[in-house]
Amino acid sequence: MPSSEELHKRRTAAVARGVSSVVPSYVESAGGGTLRDVDGREWIDFASGIAVTNVGNSAPRVVEAVREQAGRFTHTCFMVAPYESYVAVCEQLIALTPGEFEKRAALFNSGAEAVENAVKIARHATGRPAVVVFDHAYHGRTNLTMALTAKVMPYKHRFGPFAPEVYRVPMSYPLRDGGLSGPDAAMRAIDVIEKQVGGANVAAVLIEPIQGEGGFVVPAPGFLPAIAAWARGAGAVFVADEIQTGFCRTGAWFASEHEGVEPDLVTTAKGMGGGLPIAGVVGRAELMDAVHAGGLGGTYGGNPLACAAALAAIETMRELDLAAAARRIEARILPALERLAAADAGIGEARGRGAMLAIELVKPGGIEPDAARTTAVVRACHDAGLLVLTCGTYGNVLRFLPPLVIGEREVDRGLEILEAALR
Numbered sequence: 001m002p003s004s005e006e007l008h009k010r011r012t013a014a015v016a017r018g019v020s021s022v023v024p025s026y027v028e029s030a031g032g033g034t035l036r037d038v039d040g041r042e043w044i045d046f047a048s049g050i051a052v053t054n055v056g057n058s059a060p061r062v063v064e065a066v067r068e069q070a071g072r073f074t075h076t077c078f079m080v081a082p083y084e085s086y087v088a089v090c091e092q093l094i095a096l097t098p099g100e101f102e103k104r105a106a107l108f109n110s111g112a113e114a115v116e117n118a119v120k121i122a123r124h125a126t127g128r129p130a131v132v133v134f135d136h137a138y139h140g141r142t143n144l145t146m147a148l149t150a151k152v153m154p155y156k157h158r159f160g161p162f163a164p165e166v167y168r169v170p171m172s173y174p175l176r177d178g179g180l181s182g183p184d185a186a187m188r189a190i191d192v193i194e195k196q197v198g199g200a201n202v203a204a205v206l207i208e209p210i211q212g213e214g215g216f217v218v219p220a221p222g223f224l225p226a227i228a229a230w231a232r233g234a235g236a237v238f239v240a241d242e243i244q245t246g247f248c249r250t251g252a253w254f255a256s257e258h259e260g261v262e263p264d265l266v267t268t269a270k271g272m273g274g275g276l277p278i279a280g281v282v283g284r285a286e287l288m289d290a291v292h293a294g295g296l297g298g299t300y301g302g303n304p305l306a307c308a309a310a311l312a313a314i315e316t317m318r319e320l321d322l323a324a325a326a327r328r329i330e331a332r333i334l335p336a337l338e339r340l341a342a343a344d345a346g347i348g349e350a351r352g353r354g355a356m357l358a359i360e361l362v363k364p365g366g367i368e369p370d371a372a373r374t375t376a377v378v379r380a381c382h383d384a385g386l387l388v389l390t391c392g393t394y395g396n397v398l399r400f401l402p403p404l405v406i407g408e409r410e411v412d413r414g415l416e417i418l419e420a421a422l423r
């Protein structure tokens with residue numbers, strides 16, 4: 001097998017520079033909470049391919065389901081000749097998302113595509129143009145979702161012009177908004193919506209219940225319910241982007257549950273497919289069914305292999321109770337992060353829920369972001385064999401997203417490496 005160094009040379013000559021990688025090591029195999037590279041090094045996986053392999057890599061049920069499906073048929077296009085597994089995935093989305101009301105679902109290939117379709121559905125159903133999004137939001141890299149995403153570098157720089165009728169309002173960010181309460185932060189956002197957009201023009205309010213790329217920002221309690229209540233009153237569709245938070249990641253099937261919020265629409269992807277590309281929009285039947293026949297779809301949306309994988313992944317989450325596993329990961333990692341934060345004036349905060357945890361690095365004595373130290377710590381982690389990612393508008397957040405099936409030994413080893421890297 002070629003070495004990572006050899007592969008990197010080939011890559012530089014063949015793969016566009018715009019597609020970059022976090023580590024220079026090429027993967028040979030992966031499973032549970034570790035990856036092995038082609039040079040024979042083992043990595044502890046605190047990334048899960050960005051919150052995708054919640055059930056672990058090559059989870060046995062997923063492998064078996066994909067193998068079986070590949071032997072029967074690989075593609076017919078659901079819009080041409082339908083098949084049961086697509087229907088079954090929609091039934092699961094309906095059963096697992098919060099809200100007892102009548103729902104419908106539709107399947108797509110990527111998170112960005114799900115978000116685009118949620119906006120299409122909300123605009124069609126309401127007949128209104130405006131979409132409200134939040135500071136630090138991340139919703140994807142297609143043209144509409146770039147407009148919905150907050151951060152210019154690297155996501156939007158020189159890629160405009162962007163889609164119109166997107167309005168950004170302040171987020172609840174307890175470390176950086178002077179500790180505004182959830183309801184007060186919601187009032188601040190609602191005031192901007194009412195004064196600058198007008199409730200009657202809003203098709204959708206789109207929000208990540210816990211922000212992902214934007215910095216693992218957990219809004220203050222009461223923020224999400226207040227925003228959802230305002231949307232209901234204004235006749236706007238409340239859309240929860242649960243692409244990163246969904247499928248047991250935060251210790252519940254969906255993060256909206258922690259605040260008792262029942263979104264009108266939910267977008268899902270990432271952890272849903274056990275590693276295969278699949279995404280969904282699920283929500284109120286009267287919104288979903290407002291769109292005319294043929295108005296939604298795509299060649300590959302809900303591909304049979306991806307549906308088989310999603311059903312197997314969901315079964316695995318149920319069988320192993322991976323929501324409880326995420327809560328156990330939180331109980332093991334978060335207190336350790338809090339201890340590190342208490343002893344290190346450069347850690348502004350340890351935060352997160354379930355297996356979606358982070359520390360935000362700051363200059364001692366205040367909250368000025370320390371991106372340089374963040375980069376250095378991440379590099380030291382990589383050198384020691386711990387795969388971690390950064391995030392945040394200021395590039396100063398270290399995020400921890402282990403597969404939910406990771407062992408305690410790997411978690412503890414990962415924390416040891418992190419502690420040494422911080423030192």
Ligand SMILES: *Cc1c(COP(=O)(O)O)cnc(C)c1O
Nearest residue numbers: 110111112138139140212243244
């Ligand atoms: C990753 C992500 C997306 C985009 O998903 P892709 O599959 O990369 O298109 C959208 N929203 C959130 C919250 C995400 O984390």
